[in-house]
Amino acid sequence: MGERQLVVGAAIVRGARVLAARRTTPAAAAGRYELPGGKVEPGELPSAALEREIVEELDCEIEVTTWLAGTSPISDILELRIAVARLVAGEPEPHEHDRLIWVGADELDGPDGPDWMDADRPFLPELAHVLRAAATAQRRAVLFDEDDAAAVLRRLRADGYDAELERERLAGEDDDEDHPWAVLTDAPGFIVEMLVDEHDGWLDEDAGAPAPPPVAPLDLPTAPRRIKRPGAGS
Ligand SMILES: Nc1nc2c([nH]c(=O)n2[C@H]2C[C@H](O)[C@@H](COP(=O)(O)OP(=O)(O)OP(=O)(O)O)O2)c(=O)[nH]1
Structure with missing residues (x-):
């Protein structure tokens, strides 16, 4: 049997979420989620094929950051590779899919998560790891005013950073106005600090703090330790 043709899919990561796209064809795949992309044409570089497919399918531009490990068989004639990518221009709009969703690490592979195409499943553990790493590298700018938040969001995106808006509940506050x-x-801390200064907000220093490293197993003695006391008999 000859080599399988390569299909490439983009794990487009923004914030700590990845874009999943719902297929409409063929009938057997309709309603299932994939990482958008398509077949690599003869003589084409996989990353160039992926960037081309994303313009065609989602009308936006991406840049490949890295490739996930391995390939996954789709059929006797097709195999799948997945690249992690970031958006560099435009907002994804579905032209061939009927739904786009942004999925975080915790929903990626759970019972409530997307019904992925079978060939995508082997990539999910590594992808969850990528999303968790992205979450710890994030900074949170907190702003009281929606317009300020929107302005900060626009500035960061215009400067090429990932930026996502979320509504934040202040601990202990119940009044909706105070959220x-x-x-x-x-974006690096000094950029975020400059923007929050300009827009009357603050940088949440605790956000994105890396999780503590796993505690190494203690080397506990398996038998009671004999304590040598001076003068105790030998
Ligand atoms: N793009 C993409 N295709 C996938 C994924 N998982 C998976 O099994 N596939 C399958 C579905 C299709 O059988 C095949 C890709 O076909 P396609 O229809 O998206 O590719 P294409 O745009 O280049 O197709 P064509 O109509 O031009 O031939 O790979 C995935 O995550 N992304």
């Missing part, structure tokens, strides 16, 4: 807005971003 500030948060912008999650991968």
